[in-house]
Amino acid sequence: MDAIWENLPYMLAGLKYTFGIAAIGIFFSFFLGTLLAVLRLSPIKWLHYPAVVYIEVVRSVPLILFIFFIYFLIAGMGYNISSFASASVAVVVFISTYIAEIVRAGILSIDSGQMEAARATGLSYARAMRLVVLPQAVRRMVPALVSEFTIVIKESSLAMVIGVPEFFNRVFTTNARVLTEPFALLGFAAFVYFVICFSLSWWSRRLEIRMDV
Amino acid sequence: MEGLDWNVILGPEGRHMLASGLAITLQLSVYGIVFSTLAGLLIAMGRVSTAPALAPLRWFLAGVTEVCRNIPLLVHLAVWNFGVFGFAAVHAFTEPLTAFYSTQFLASICALVTYRCSYVAEVFRSGLQSIPKGQIEAAMATGLSYRATMRRVVLPQVFRIVIPPLGNQYVGVTKNTSVVLVIGVPDLVFQAYQIESVTFQVFLAFGAVMAIFSLVCLAESALLNVLASHLDRRWGGAAMAKGARPAATVTA
Amino acid sequence: MNQAIPKISRTAMILAACLSLTLLGACSKNEPAKVSQAGQPDTTLASIQKKGVITVGVKADTPPYGFVPQGQSQPVGFDIDIAHQIASRMKVKLNMVIVTSANRIANLKTRKVDILVSSLVHTRERDKAIDYSVTYFADSQKILVPRGSPITSVADLSGKTVAVGQGSIQEQMIKVLNPQAKILSMAKWSDTLQALTAKQAVAIFSAAGVLGGLQKTANKAGMDLVMVGKDGLNPIPYAVGIRQGDADLRDEINRVLMDMVEDGTYAKIFTKWWGEIYSQPYQVEVWPK
Numbered sequence: 001m002d003a004i005w006e007n008l009p010y011m012l013a014g015l016k017y018t019f020g021i022a023a024i025g026i027f028f029s030f031f032l033g034t035l036l037a038v039l040r041l042s043p044i045k046w047l048h049y050p051a052v053v054y055i056e057v058v059r060s061v062p063l064i065l066f067i068f069f070i071y072f073l074i075a076g077m078g079y080n081i082s083s084f085a086s087a088s089v090a091v092v093v094f095i096s097t098y099i100a101e102i103v104r105a106g107i108l109s110i111d112s113g114q115m116e117a118a119r120a121t122g123l124s125y126a127r128a129m130r131l132v133v134l135p136q137a138v139r140r141m142v143p144a145l146v147s148e149f150t151i152v153i154k155e156s157s158l159a160m161v162i163g164v165p166e167f168f169n170r171v172f173t174t175n176a177r178v179l180t181e182p183f184a185l186l187g188f189a190a191f192v193y194f195v196i197c198f199s200l201s202w203w204s205r206r207l208e209i210r211m212d213v
Numbered sequence: 214m215e216g217l218d219w220n221v222i223l224g225p226e227g228r229h230m231l232a233s234g235l236a237i238t239l240q241l242s243v244y245g246i247v248f249s250t251l252a253g254l255l256i257a258m259g260r261v262s263t264a265p266a267l268a269p270l271r272w273f274l275a276g277v278t279e280v281c282r283n284i285p286l287l288v289h290l291a292v293w294n295f296g297v298f299g300f301a302a303v304h305a306f307t308e309p310l311t312a313f314y315s316t317q318f319l320a321s322i323c324a325l326v327t328y329r330c331s332y333v334a335e336v337f338r339s340g341l342q343s344i345p346k347g348q349i350e351a352a353m354a355t356g357l358s359y360r361a362t363m364r365r366v367v368l369p370q371v372f373r374i375v376i377p378p379l380g381n382q383y384v385g386v387t388k389n390t391s392v393v394l395v396i397g398v399p400d401l402v403f404q405a406y407q408i409e410s411v412t413f414q415v416f417l418a419f420g421a422v423m424a425i426f427s428l429v430c431l432a433e434s435a436l437l438n439v440l441a442s443h444l445d446r447r448w449g450g451a452a453m454a455k456g457a458r459p460a461a462t463v464t465a
Numbered sequence: 466m467n468q469a470i471p472k473i474s475r476t477a478m479i480l481a482a483c484l485s486l487t488l489l490g491a492c493s494k495n496e497p498a499k500v501s502q503a504g505q506p507d508t509t510l511a512s513i514q515k516k517g518v519i520t521v522g523v524k525a526d527t528p529p530y531g532f533v534p535q536g537q538s539q540p541v542g543f544d545i546d547i548a549h550q551i552a553s554r555m556k557v558k559l560n561m562v563i564v565t566s567a568n569r570i571a572n573l574k575t576r577k578v579d580i581l582v583s584s585l586v587h588t589r590e591r592d593k594a595i596d597y598s599v600t601y602f603a604d605s606q607k608i609l610v611p612r613g614s615p616i617t618s619v620a621d622l623s624g625k626t627v628a629v630g631q632g633s634i635q636e637q638m639i640k641v642l643n644p645q646a647k648i649l650s651m652a653k654w655s656d657t658l659q660a661l662t663a664k665q666a667v668a669i670f671s672a673a674g675v676l677g678g679l680q681k682t683a684n685k686a687g688m689d690l691v692m693v694g695k696d697g698l699n700p701i702p703y704a705v706g707i708r709q710g711d712a713d714l715r716d717e718i719n720r721v722l723m724d725m726v727e728d729g730t731y732a733k734i735f736t737k738w739w740g741e742i743y744s745q746p747y748q749v750e751v752w753p754k
Contacts, residue, residue, distance in 0.1 A: 060384070060430035061423045062391035065402060069423065072415040075568035080577070154285040161395060161652060163565075168287055175295070176655035179662045179686040182295045190284045190292065197283035299663030316665050317649070394631070397649045397660070403631070410632030411590065413570065 003178045004188050011174060011188075014167035017084060021159055021166065022152040025091035026099075026145065032092060033099025038129075040104060055097045064158050066090040071162045087159035095152055102144045106137035143208035150200040154193065167192065221412045222421045234404030235425060241318070241390040241400065245325035246383045252326055253333025260334065261341045278331035286328045286389055293327075294320035294396045321393040325386055333382050340375035373444050380437030380463030384430050391426070401425060437463040509579055510714040519557045521548045522564040522578035522706075528678045529738045530584035531563075543738040544582045547601065550730060551582070551705075554721045570595060573706055580718065581706030586634060596707045598718040599750045602735075603700035604672035606635060609679060611661075612689040616668055619694065622646040628657035628666035634701055635671050642699065658683055661690075672701060673742045692742075723751045 004011075039051035070093070071086035110133050118128035160169035171189040175182055221227045259267070259274045281289075297303055298320045307319055344367050352362040394403035405422035409415055441463065513519045523544055524531035531542040540563065552559035562578050569585065572578050573595060587597045608627075610616050616625070623645035629636045631650040639646055649666050651657045654675055660666045661683075669679065676692050683690045705722075707715045725731040726749045735746040 056431065057427055060388075060427045060434075062388040062402075062426060064391050065405075065419060065423050065426065068402070068406065069415070069419040072409060072419065072567055075565070076413065076415045076571050077575075080568065080572070150283075154283075157285040157287045158392065160287070168285065172291065173655065175291075176653075176659050177682055177686065179658060179683065179688060182299060182659070182663070183292075186288065186292045186296055190280075190288050193285055193288060194280055194283045198279065201283070294665075295659050295663045298665070301664065304664060315647075315649075395652050397628075397631075397651050397656075399650070403650070406632055407636075411637075413594075 001181070001184055003174065003181045003185055007170075007174045007178075011167065011170045012192075014165055014170035015192075017159070017164055017166035018153060018156045018168075020084065021088050021091055021156040021164070022149055024088045025095050025152050025156075026149050028088075028092040029096040029099045030103075030145075032096035034103050034134075036096060036100035037103035037107065040100060041107065051100075055100055058094060058097045061094075063090065063094045063155055064161060066094050067158060067162055083159070083162045083164045086162060087156075087164050091152060091155065095148065095155075098148060098151075099145070102141050102148065103137070105144070106141040107133060109140055110136050140211060143204045143211060146200060146204040146207060150197045150204070153196060153200070157193075217417055218412065218414055219417065221408055221414045222417050227408060230404040230408060231401065231421065231425070234399060234401035234422075235429075237318075237398060237400045238387075238390050239429075241321055241325065241393065241398070242383075242387040244322045245329065245386040245390065248322065248326045249329040249333050249382075249386060250379075252330035254337055256330060256334035257337030257341060260338050274334075278334055281327050282331040284328075286324065286392055287395060289324040289328045290321065290392065290396055293323045297323070315398070317393070317396045317398045320396065321390070321398050325389055328389065329382060329386055332385070333379065336375055336378045336382060337371075340371045343374055344370055369444075369447075373441075376437065376441045376444060377463050380434060380441065383437065384433050384463065387430055387433060388426070434463045508713055509708065509711045510717055513555070513557055513579055513714070517557050518560050519552050519555060519580070520560045520562055520578045521551070522569050522572050522581040522583050523548055523561050524565070524569075524583045525563045526565065527584045529674060543602070543734065544584060546734045546737070547705075547725075548582045550725055550734070551580075551718060551721050554724060555717065569706070573708055576708075580714070583706070585703060585706045587702045587704040588634070594709070596709050596711065596715055597704035598707065598715055599722060600702035600704050601722055601731075601749055602703040602747050604674045604703070605694075605696055605700045606638065606670065606698045607673045607676055607692045607694040609661075609669040609671070609676045609683075609690050609692055610667065612691050614667065614693075617693050619643050619646075619670070619698070622668060622670070625668065626666045628660045628669045629671065630654045630657065630675075633671070638699055639670050654679060655682070658688075662688065674739070677742050696743075719752075722749060726751050 036051055036055060039047045040055065042048050042051075067087055067090040070090045071081075071083060074081045074086060114132055114136065115128055118132040119125070123131065156166055157168040159166055160172065163169070168189055171185055175185045178185065222231065256274050256278060259270055260278075262271065294317060298307075298316050304316070307316065310319060348366055348370070349362055352366045353359065357365065390400060391402045393400050394406065397403075401422050405418045409418040412418070507515070523540060524542070525533050525540040527542075529542050530544040531540045533540050540561070545561070548561065549559055562572070564572050564578065564581070564583050569578075569581055569583050570591070573581050581595075585597075587600060608616060608619065608622070616622060619639070619642045622639075622643050624647070626647040626649050627639060628649045628651055629639060631652055633654075636648065636650055639648060649657075649660055651660055654671065657666065657669045657671075658679055661669060669676065671679075673692065680690050680692060705718050707718065722731075725734075731749060732746045735743075739746075
């Protein structure tokens with residue numbers, strides 16, 4: 001147990017990176033995901049099918065491969081990109097496909113009457129989307145987005161394979177240094193993740209209940 | 214892009230490395246799928262039970278699934294590999310298996326199962342609970358025994374509902390196997406890393422493995438979708454007109 | 466939904482086009498060599514001498530070659546001292562750039578650094594891509610085991626599990642030295658200690674430099690580990706990395722290294738960083754004048 005107390009500040013500081021990857025990931029994925037969702041909903045075949053293929057292919061590849069690929073590719077081209085940035089880019093590329101599904105479901109859940117009425121008042125498709133449909137859809141998407149945020153918090157632990165000093169990497173490194181208390185340290189890591197993710201999913205469920213009112 | 218040396222993945226050594234990695238990945242996936250299905254089914258059956266005497270079991274299972282689901286896979290992996298499998302007693306217990314599978318391989322399977330079983334249990338639970346009680350009552354009223362009711366009426370409906378989301382979970386297990394290189398299991402991603410560190414051909418080494426994973430996972434989803442439609446046709450009854458698509462599909 | 470969704474507006478299409486252009490634009494940038502007044506490109510050596518600065522790629526995560534001690538911000542180490550010597554003997558200022566194993570070769574090739582003094586092992590594969598100075602250090606391979614272990618040499622590892630780092634040279638080496646040994650490849654060298662503690666491996670096989678660092682960590686944690694194995698086993702050569710085509714710079718570096726050996730500076734630096742493991746300084750190749 002001493003190992004936990006002695007290294008607590010070092011380990012908890014890693015949560016900055018954990019939340020950083022998750023926040024940047026979800027933020028940028030939202031835009032990329034919305035773009036993908038719009039492309040996927042489009043009736044124009046040469047926009048729809050590439051989007052579908054892209055989403056299906058990206059989702060069939062594990063995130064850890066994206067993390068390795070983007071990190072080594074960019075480093076191999078000579079850029080001094082930080083591992084944090086590489087991991088964030090990989091997360092954005094991967095998670096945007098899941099966000100695309102959430103956005104698509106959100107848009108589809110808005111009654112078509114809204115779009116018809118908006119078009120009837122003279123708004124173009126894009127403006128109708130932007131001013132009428134998406135604001136309503138985003139409210140509906142929030143619980144699912146919070147839930148996706150929770151998933152990214154857990155997936156951020158994968159960033160340790162390229163050396164991002166996030167929370168689990170720090171716990172793991174501490175264990176490699178202390179060596180005698182694996183259960184205590186790893187149990188501590190499990191506890192922290194549980195507290196964070198459980199609270200977030202509880203909040204997500206509450207939001208879902210509130211939205212249904 | 215500098216000279217791409219396709220030989221690193223198409224040459225005999227590269228092919229051998231990728232093949233051995235793929236073998237490990239597929240083995241891990243199969244064991245992970247089988248055992249997490251079993252574990253998930255048991256947990257689900259425990260959670261849907263209504264006997265008041267089993268209430269503590271229900272609470273326990275609810276707690277366990279909630280804990281397992283909120284912890285990242287890497288933490289499961291580390292706890293099993295460095296924690297549980299670090300004890301001499303456990304080593305002695307798994308001694309007969311170590312001739313075929315390394316300790317890390319066994320730890321990986323345990324981690325995959327504990328991570329995935331809570332999701333699988335949820336799938337089974339909602340499947341079991343979605344069958345209205347009326348079905349069982351009506352079937353038994355027509356004279357079918359409890360066993361026959363289960364076999365002929367309840368379980369076919371459960372399977373139909375459960376296969377698509379279960380298929381999603383199975384593809385998830387296959388993707389989850391990619392993290393085991395962290396504890397030293399020589400799977401496909403490990404081999405990609407090996408090839409890259411010797412030849413520096415990032416695009417080819419990781420690109421090839423990404424393509425292989427993509428093919429495996431897409432094939433898996435397609436297979437499960439076929440299974441789902443097949444079951445729909447067999448057990449869907451009047452609800453399934455010819456050519457109708459199932460209610461949910463398996464995606465990667 | 467059965468409502469026909471109208472064509473998406475031009476805005477979305479422009480957005481998509483911009484996105485694809487950005488992605489396509491992320492290609493390797495190869496800065497051209499600077500061109501002198503006469504129109505002939507300067508050699509690296511000439512431009513170093515003109516600028517009065519040499520940019521050296523060093524490590525900050527690999528003790529004792531280059532690492533950042535607790536509480537400090539600048540890296541120190543064997544390679545850092547060598548780099549300082551190179552710069553002062555070439556009468557230029559030293560500009561250190563921190564590199565990692567993943568990007569050091571690329572940094573050299575794209576001219577972000579002039580030379581690499583970054584625990585760079587001279588391998589035949591890498592020699593196809595870059596050039597090397599003479600070997601300035603060679604680290605022999607040893608085995609780290611708990612005290613009292615029956616293992617004393619590589620031959621004793623037959624049938625036992627030995628831990629190495631993923632992608633390391635030792636991983637390839639042990640397969641050749643003892644094909645009967647079972648290999649456990651961990652993601653980082655520090656993870657091999659965890660494997661040893663969890664009794665998933667009975668030994669760690671690596672260069673004496675790496676094992677020295679691991680041994681210190683283990684001893685601090687209360688584990689008693691010792692290094693076994695005879696000296697001089699499969700030494701791996703470390704050399705300064707230089708771009709292909711910079712022959713004059715390579716000759717200069719070689720000259721500096723040999724001067725360092727002859728006037729005793731090298732021995733001092735060597736003993737400072739390797740004195741605990743090696744009793745004699747490494748015999749750098751010195752050519753007669």
